[in-house]
Amino acid sequence: MSGVYPYTFKKLIETISQLPGLGEKSATRISFFLLSKPELCEILGELIKELPYKVKLCKFCRNLSEEEICSICKDEKRNSELLCIVENPVSLSYIEETGVFNGYYFVLHYLLSPKDGIGPKELGLDHMLYLIKLRNIREIIIALSPTLSGEATTSYILEVLKDYPVKVTKIACGIPMGMEIQFVDPLTLKKALFGREILKEK
Amino acid sequence: MSGVYPYTFKKLIETISQLPGLGEKSATRISFFLLSKPELCEILGELIKELPYKVKLCKFCRNLSEEEICSICKDEKRNSELLCIVENPVSLSYIEETGVFNGYYFVLHYLLSPKDGIGPKELGLDHMLYLIKLRNIREIIIALSPTLSGEATTSYILEVLKDYPVKVTKIACGIPMGMEIQFVDPLTLKKALFGREILKEK
Numbered sequence: 163m164s165g166v167y168p169y170t171f172k173k174l175i176e177t178i179s180q181l182p183g184l185g186e187k188s189a190t191r192i193s194f195f196l197l198s199k200p201e202l203c204e205i206l207g208e209l210i211k212e213l214p215y216k217v218k219l220c221k222f223c224r225n226l227s228e229e230e231i232c233s234i235c236k237d238e239k240r241n242s243e244l245l246c247i248v249e250n251p252v253s254l255s256y257i258e259e260t261g262v263f264n265g266y267y268f269v270l271h272y273l274l275s276p277k278d279g280i281g282p283k284e285l286g287l288d289h290m291l292y293l294i295k296l297r298n299i300r301e302i303i304i305a306l307s308p309t310l311s312g313e314a315t316t317s318y319i320l321e322v323l324k325d326y327p328v329k330v331t332k333i334a335c336g337i338p339m340g341m342e343i344q345f346v347d348p349l350t351l352k353k354a355l356f357g358r359e360i361l362k363e364k
Numbered sequence: 365m366s367g368v369y370p371y372t373f374k375k376l377i378e379t380i381s382q383l384p385g386l387g388e389k390s391a392t393r394i395s396f397f398l399l400s401k402p403e404l405c406e407i408l409g410e411l412i413k414e415l416p417y418k419v420k421l422c423k424f425c426r427n428l429s430e431e432e433i434c435s436i437c438k439d440e441k442r443n444s445e446l447l448c449i450v451e452n453p454v455s456l457s458y459i460e461e462t463g464v465f466n467g468y469y470f471v472l473h474y475l476l477s478p479k480d481g482i483g484p485k486e487l488g489l490d491h492m493l494y495l496i497k498l499r500n501i502r503e504i505i506i507a508l509s510p511t512l513s514g515e516a517t518t519s520y521i522l523e524v525l526k527d528y529p530v531k532v533t534k535i536a537c538g539i540p541m542g543m544e545i546q547f548v549d550p551l552t553l554k555k556a557l558f559g560r561e562i563l564k565e566k
C-alpha cells in the first residue's frame with residue numbers, strides 16, 4: 163500500500179509501526195497528520211531525539227530523572243525510615259498519586275522471570291541494601307503486582323533481607339473497592355479472607 | 365498520573381497524546397518504549413524533524429514527493445491521455461496498487477465542504493486545467509469517494525470541464541466484491557441497479 167510514497171515517508175510509517183500498539187494503518191494516519199503540522203514535527207522530533215540523553219535513572223531510587231538525583235530522593239521532608247519497592251516508574255507514580263506514602267522508593271525495573279532471562283542479578287538488590295544503610299530504613303514495603311513474577315520477586319527480596327534488622331511488609335491483596343463479591347475471582351477472595359481486617363477486638 | 369515524571373518525559377507524553385488515535389495511556393506506553401530504545405529515538409526523532417523539509421508535493425500531480433516531480437509524473441511510459449482525479453495520496457496509492465490504471469494523477473487534497481471552509485478555490489482546479497493542456501489529456505477519471513462531499517466535488521469538476529474537449533468518467537458505485545446483497549445499503553443497491561453491466565445484448 164505504501165509502495166508509491168516517497169522514501170522518507172515510507173521509512174517514517176515503517177518506524178512508527180514499530181511502536182507498541184501501532185500498526186501500519188495507524189502509523190500511516192499519524193504520518194499524514196505530522197506532514198500537516200510542521201511545528202509539531204520540530205517539537206516532537208527534538209523531544210524524541212534528546213530523550214535518551216535527557217531522561218536517565220536517579221542514582222538513588224532508579225526512578226526516571228533529568229538530574230542525577232530525582233526530586234523525591236532530594237526531598238528531605240520525607241520519612242527516611244520507609245522504603246517502598248516498586249516494579250517500575252509507572253507503579254511509583256500511581257503510589258505517589260494516592261498521597262498516603264511519604265517515604266522513599268526503590269525501582270526494580272524487572273520482576274524475576276527465568277523464561278525472559280531475568281534472574282536475581284537483574285534486580286540489583288545490592289543497590290537496595292546500600293539504600294537501606296544510607297537512609298537508615300526501618301520498614302521495607304513491597305508494592306509489586308500480585309502476579310506469579312511479582313510473588314516470586316517478593317519471596318526473593320524477603321530471602322535477601324532475612325538477616326537485616328528491617329521490618330518487611332507487602333501491600334494488601336483483596337477485593338477492589340466498589341467491586342461486587344460475585345465478580346471477584348476465588349483466589350482474590352481467599353486472600354481477602356486471610357488478610358481480613360479487625361474491626362473490633364472481642 | 366504523570367505528575368512525578370521528569371519534565372522532558374511529561375512533555376513527550378503530552379506531545380505524543382496529540383497524535384490522532386493516541387491518548388495519555390498509549391502515549392505513556394510509547395514513551396517508556398522509546399526510553400528503552402535509544403537508537404530508535406535517534407532514527408525516529410530525525411525522521412520526524414526532517415519530514416516537513418523532505419516530503420513535499422509534486423509540482424505536477426501534487427502527490428507526496430521528495431523531488432520536485434514525483435516518480436509517477438516522471439514516468440514517460442504512462443498513458444498521457446488519462447488523468448485520474450483523487451482526493452489524497454492514500455487513495456492514489458490504493459489505485460496504483462490495483463495495477464489497472466497507467467495514466468497520470470491529480471491530487472485534490474480537499475473535497476468541497478462549505479462547513480469546513482473548503483470552497484472551489486481550495487481545490488485548485490486551475491492546476492488541473494493546466495495539466496490537461498500540458499499532457500494532452502483525453503479522459504478525466506474522477507475517483508472520489510461516493511460521499512456527500514465527494515459527489516458535490518464531482519459535480520463541480522464536471523461543471524468546470526463543461527467546455528473542454530475531454531471525456532469525463534467516474535469510478536463505478538455498486539456492491540463490493542464478495543458482499544452478500546442482504547448486507548448492502550439501499551442506496552448502494554439502487555446505484556448498482558442503475559449502473560448495471562450488459563452481459564449479453566438481446
Ligand SMILES: [Zn+2]
Pocket residue numbers: 220221222223224225231232233234235236
Ligand atoms: Zn530518586
Ligand SMILES: [Zn+2]
Pocket residue numbers: 422423424425426427433434435436437438
Ligand atoms: Zn507527480
